Amino acid sequence: MVYLVRIVLVFALIASQGFAALGDAIAGGPERSEPSFKWRTRSIPIAFSASLLRQSPNIKYGSDVIGVVLRSLRTWEAAAGIEFKETYTDKQNVSPQGIAGDGVSLITFAPTAENAILFAKNPEDVAATTRVFFDGRGRITEADIVLNPYQQFSTDGTFGTFDLQSTLTHEIGHLLGLAHSPMRGSSMHESFAKNGVFGLQGFSLRTLAESDRTTIRAKYGPAESDLDCCGSISAKLVRPDGRSASGADVWIEDAETGRIHAQATTNADGSLQVGGLDSGSYTLFSQRKSRARNSIPAQEIGNVTVEAGETAALTKRLISGPDDIDVKYIGFNGQISGSVIPVNAGKTYTIYLGGKNLSAKTSSISFSSPHLTVVPNSLTTHDFGDDFSVISFEMSSDSKTSVGEYSVFVDSPRGGRSVVVGGIAVRTFINPYSNFVLEAN
Numbered sequence: 003m004v005y006l007v008r009i010v011l012v013f014a015l016i017a018s019q020g021f022a023a024l025g026d027a028i029a030g031g032p033e034r035s036e037p038s039f040k041w042r043t044r045s046i047p048i049a050f051s052a053s054l055l056r057q058s059p060n061i062k063y064g065s066d067v068i069g070v071v072l073r074s075l076r077t078w079e080a081a082a083g084i085e086f087k088e089t090y091t092d093k094q095n096v097s098p099q100g101i102a103g104d105g106v107s108l109i110t111f112a113p114t115a116e117n118a119i120l121f122a123k124n125p126e127d128v129a130a131t132t133r134v135f136f137d138g139r140g141r142i143t144e145a146d147i148v149l150n151p152y153q154q155f156s157t158d159g160t161f162g163t164f165d166l167q168s169t170l171t172h173e174i175g176h177l178l179g180l181a182h183s184p185m186r187g188s189s190m191h192e193s194f195a196k197n198g199v200f201g202l203q204g205f206s207l208r209t210l211a212e213s214d215r216t217t218i219r220a221k222y223g224p225a226e227s228d229l230d231c232c233g234s235i236s237a238k239l240v241r242p243d244g245r246s247a248s249g250a251d252v253w254i255e256d257a258e259t260g261r262i263h264a265q266a267t268t269n270a271d272g273s274l275q276v277g278g279l280d281s282g283s284y285t286l287f288s289q290r291k292s293r294a295r296n297s298i299p300a301q302e303i304g305n306v307t308v309e310a311g312e313t314a315a316l317t318k319r320l321i322s323g324p325d326d327i328d329v330k331y332i333g334f335n336g337q338i339s340g341s342v343i344p345v346n347a348g349k350t351y352t353i354y355l356g357g358k359n360l361s362a363k364t365s366s367i368s369f370s371s372p373h374l375t376v377v378p379n380s381l382t383t384h385d386f387g388d389d390f391s392v393i394s395f396e397m398s399s400d401s402k403t404s405v406g407e408y409s410v411f412v413d414s415p416r417g418g419r420s421v422v423v424g425g426i427a428v429r430t431f432i433n434p435y436s437n438f439v440l441e442a443n
């Protein structure tokens with residue numbers, strides 16, 4: 003009963019203010035497909051608005067704002083061969099929509115009317131916005147980042163506020179031409195938890211996911227020190243009926259550790275190309291994006307070895323199977339959501355899963371990582387009515403688990419499979435909860 007009450011509370015949190023979209027990247031000019039968006043040079047000018055130097059009413063007093071902005075920029079610089087050239091400006095407002103902006107790529111926190119109007123439609127749902135301008139060839143000519151003046155930000159984990167660094171790290175990804183990622187542990191995931199959801203501080207997206215690094219390297223090439231990089235994978239997926247498997251989510255794991263290195267969605271012809279990969283052995287998996295008439299469970303596509311400068315190719319006819327299980331949410335500390343659970347290596351946590359036809363009696367849970375294990379006999383069913391089911395289990399991470407993003411695999415007895423791709427993020431900042439704390443409750 004205690005669990006039931008807790009889980010109900012979580013839904014209230016998600017619906018009201020626990021989660022918010024990190025802010026859509028808005029195209030300044032005509033709509034275009036994103037993957038081609040890219041700066042022409044690897045040296046990118048960025049102007050800090052004088053508003054970053056003033057005390058803002060929506061940023062916790064005493065926050066080291068410039069330090070946070072610089073750390074967010076350095077995080078991306080460390081991942082790829084790019085360099086930001088910072089200057090200061092008196093400008094306060096993002097450029098209005100049009101073919102081109104004013105030519106100055108601005109980071110501004112100024113709560114001016116011109117900036118606030120960007121959030122007028124959804125002041126409660128969006129943390130920040132990036133407006134990107136580009137030319138006819140998809141080359142970015144300007145990108146402006148603005149914080150939502152109706153939201154509160156902090157750098158010290160204050161519950162109920164957004165973490166400023168996680169927010170900026172996401173928006174700088176848009177500034178560099180990245181779109182949202184469906185992978186939950188990605189800094190480019192479309193939503194993330196405010197400080198306080200799961201009883202945790204919202205620091206996990208300060209750290210780029212390995213898949214974010216792969217994506218940015220594919221765009222701009224590796225950092226000079228990154229000698230191991232980069233190779234590519236080219237894959238083509240065919241449905242069981244022989245037609246192209248378009249729109250399938252594919253994720254690429256280190257074959258040994260299960261850590262996710264890349265994520266992609268297949269094109270209309272079932273093909274996909276992933277560049278920016280470190281040399282190594284990878285296992286590819288796919289999961290359909292929306293329910294197909296002929297059901298295709300989540301499944302392994304195959305293994306490939308990637309070498310720097312080479313493209314490894316792979317074709318796979320997907321296997322049909324029952325569509326009798328579906329995991330939509332993952333949770334922690336009595337709360338479930340569409341986000342990611344940040345954990346530490348060498349600890350044991352109680353993890354929740356929510357979705358369709360989940361049961362401690364029939365569902366089996368596993369990890370592709372040898373460092374993550376399900377504690378035997380720890381599965382528990384939580385009563386949540388007929389249409390929605392919730393189970394929990396204890397997950398142990400051994401002390402050798404690398405920082406990174408990992409998936410939770412859930413199987414039905416009939417062969418159905420659903421995967422929470424990147425639902426577990428191993429991080430170095432401390433998740434202080436343990437099963438001892440939960441059990442003491």
Ligand SMILES: [Zn+2]
Pocket residue numbers: 024025026027172176182192
């Ligand atoms: Zn976004």
